[in-house]
Amino acid sequence: MNQYTLNIAGYLIRFETSDGGPDLVPSPRFTGFITGQDHHDVLIKVRGGSFLLQAGTEMVFNAPYVEETDGIPVKKNDEFWSIHRKGEELFIQTFFPNTEFTRKAILRFSLSGNCWDLWAGDNISSIDPMGYPLDGLILYYLTAINNDIMIHASGINTNGKGYLFSGVSGKGKSTMARLWDHEGARVIHDDRLIIRKGIRGFSFFNTPVYNNDAPSESPLDAIFLIEHGKENVLTPVNGAAAVSMVMANCIQHNWDKNIVSRLIGTVAELCSGVQVKKLAFFPDKSVTRHILRNE
Numbered sequence: 001m002n003q004y005t006l007n008i009a010g011y012l013i014r015f016e017t018s019d020g021g022p023d024l025v026p027s028p029r030f031t032g033f034i035t036g037q038d039h040h041d042v043l044i045k046v047r048g049g050s051f052l053l054q055a056g057t058e059m060v061f062n063a064p065y066v067e068e069t070d071g072i073p074v075k076k077n078d079e080f081w082s083i084h085r086k087g088e089e090l091f092i093q094t095f096f097p098n099t100e101f102t103r104k105a106i107l108r109f110s111l112s113g114n115c116w117d118l119w120a121g122d123n124i125s126s127i128d129p130m131g132y133p134l135d136g137l138i139l140y141y142l143t144a145i146n147n148d149i150m151i152h153a154s155g156i157n158t159n160g161k162g163y164l165f166s167g168v169s170g171k172g173k174s175t176m177a178r179l180w181d182h183e184g185a186r187v188i189h190d191d192r193l194i195i196r197k198g199i200r201g202f203s204f205f206n207t208p209v210y211n212n213d214a215p216s217e218s219p220l221d222a223i224f225l226i227e228h229g230k231e232n233v234l235t236p237v238n239g240a241a242a243v244s245m246v247m248a249n250c251i252q253h254n255w256d257k258n259i260v261s262r263l264i265g266t267v268a269e270l271c272s273g274v275q276v277k278k279l280a281f282f283p284d285k286s287v288t289r290h291i292l293r294n295e
Helices: 134-145 173-182 239-247 257-273 286-294
Strands: 003-008 011-017 042-047 058-069 072-086 089-096 100-109 115-119 149-158 161-166 186-189 192-198 201-206 217-219 222-228 233-237 275-281
Touching (some): 011 134, 100 134, 134 149, 134 192, 134 257, 149 173, 149 201, 149 217, 161 173, 161 217, 173 186, 173 286, 186 192, 186 201, 186 217, 192 257, 201 257, 222 239, 233 239, 233 286
Parallel strands (some): 011 042, 161 222, 222 275
Antiparallel strands (some): 058 072, 089 100, 100 115, 149 161, 149 192, 201 217, 233 275
């Protein structure tokens, strides 16, 4: 395949390979997101070979490779992905832990342009251009460019109402999704969501994580900041407290003050238009009924 377009959270992301470049092979996670639309929001040209960062390029962010073992983060490698900047151009250099750490790619882009370049590396005959961790990085910077939000959360829709349950790992996002699924609600996603504002208010969208996923979205009516508890307790949160608590669960790269400032503005607008509550919950179906009685 030498070209295709993905529709993820309403972003139309088109990939094209250059002459002599690698074949494009999207993983099963993305099959359901391929669209026949002939326009795009961003074009990523995939090229074979390597790209050398030029002199004067500054590293502004570096993320080591970390895995959780029994809930404890353990650093596996100093190199995973990093952000570099020269003028208005940005570069993401990434290694691929699901293949081999000797292989790396470089994505060149800017926050004001919609034509990006991806160098897949030497001796690469085929590539999934959204292979982990490029998938999350590409989506994150699309949210940053469009003043949207990427957040650690699960989300469901029940009887037309959309509820988002946000928290760091271990707080119960997947548990909440499973409980609502058993009650017949539609699960949008159980881990990573994108929030966007449209004409009718805020909506949230799934992102491809599991094989055979398909695009899904819901209007956003309430945000619950969750933690496990001995009983179900809802506590409204407003103002700066709501903004700071939602921000704490947003995916964000804090190297650029402008990006951070724009995210704060979007989260503040979100929290002023959508109710935010802390939720301590007991992990059984009583929590779904508790929420429905109080919403």
